Amino acid sequence: MQNTASLLILVFLAITFIQSGYDKVADWTGNVSWLKSHFEKTILRNHVPLALGVVLFLEWISGILCMVGILELLRNDNAIFGFYGAVLSCVTLLMLLLGQRLAKDYDGARTIAIYFIPALFAVHWLG
Secondary structure (H helix, E strand, O other): OOOOHHHHHHHHHHHHHHHHHHHHHHHHHHHHHHHHHHEEEEEEOOOOHHHHHHHHHHHHHHHHHHHHHHHHHHHOOHHHHHHHHHHHHHHHHHHHHHHHHHHHOOHHHHHHHHHHHHHHHHHHHHH
């Protein structure tokens, strides 16, 4: 039970990113449409579908690595996949933060910062 906090954060990150990725796939057209208006005054305005695809890929890989990390911690007390999942989660969140800052959506950026805190804890605890 010494890894309880790490396990819980990995579950949190896995749920967050897998569900977010699923939402992007389930309503791709709606997401692209909304994001085009969200980023219309930024350097991303002509690259929304590509940027969304990159974020989707990173979210799913982050979530999958966190899920594998959960299994790995439970089976053999090893944390390498969980660590990589947490690091990639941080990278993904930093990309999302950059997008929100470019769009001058400071409330959205603040929300992403809240998600970044547990991801950083996971990197620290699993590293």
